[in-house]
Amino acid sequence: MVSGFVGLTALVTGGASGIGAAVVARLREEGARVAVFDINPEGVRADLALAVDISDDDAVRAGMLRVAEMFGGLDILVNNAGVGARGDISANDDAEWARVLDINVVGIARVTRSALPYLHASHFASVVNVASIAATAGLPQRALYSASKGAVLGLSRAMAADYVRLGIRINAVAPGTADTPWVGRLLSEADDPIVERSALESRQPHGRLVTAEEIADAVAYLAGPRASSTTGITLAVDGGMAELRLAAVQ
Structure with missing residues (x-):
């Protein structure tokens, strides 16, 4: 099968x-050339990996210029970088609220506006933002993250x-609780990690954590030319948790 990503450049x-x-x-x-922004890109398997903090506008602009110069432009942007937060509204001070919102929300605007000149020039321009089930379901002890x-x-x-x-499609994915290193760290801090993992699995109707690969499949669909008439949607990858x-099992 000839991939719709052959000849396209993506930044994650x-x-x-x-x-x-x-x-x-x-x-x-699927054939894309992929660049990565990460605060610690060591060991990343990509065509270009840059140490970029998305809360630093100068670093973002410099990194974007490097990507465009190396690959001749940009077609796909996946805004995945983010940080977690735990607790109710009283658990985090103003500085932490500002830090998390700056990375998780303003960071998307910061990276995307830097990419706009290159996306404008692409015939396959697409942006996918990574949200969360926490955006639509009230989860305990996730006030700042949910916001x-x-x-x-x-x-x-x-x-x-x-x-x-302007020919730029923008969509979002909303994963359920995913089997990722961040969730792994939360489980390791629990009094009983086995019981806590079971609770996380059971709150999702299909009875398990979502895999990172399943979320990647959804991102790839939304990012690719096969979804050329899909824009402005949020695709839930949550085992049915949202809907x-x-x-109860008897």
Whole structure:
């Protein structure tokens, strides 16, 4: 099968591990040239890996210029970089609220606006933002994180409206609880990691954690030319958590 990504260049933020690394692998498998922005890109398997902190506008602009110079432009941007946060609204001070929102929300705007000149020049321009089930389902002890991911959904729709007539498609994916290093760290800190993992699995209707590869498949669909009439949507990859209400198992 001839891939729709052959000849296209993609940039994945936060591409060194977890969902980002799975997206990088998926796009490269389908023929894309892939660049990565990550604060620690050591060992990244990509065509170009740059140490870029997306909260630093100068670093973002310099990194974007490097990508464009190396590959002659940019067709696909996957805004995956982000940070987690735990607790209710009183658990984090103002500085932490500002830090998380700056990375998870403003970071998307910062990277995308830097990419716009190159996306404008592409015939296959696409942006995929990584949100979360936390944006639409009230999860305990995730106030700040949920607020940031809810903003990602609203931002994604507004961006899609702004750029659809310029030929740039913008969509989002909303993963359920995924089997990633961040979730692994949370489990390792629990009093009983086995019980905590079971609880996370059971709250998703299909009874398990979502894999990073499943999320990467959704990103690849939205990013690629096969989805050329798809823009402004959020694709849930959550085992039914957002929409299904199953009866309790007797």
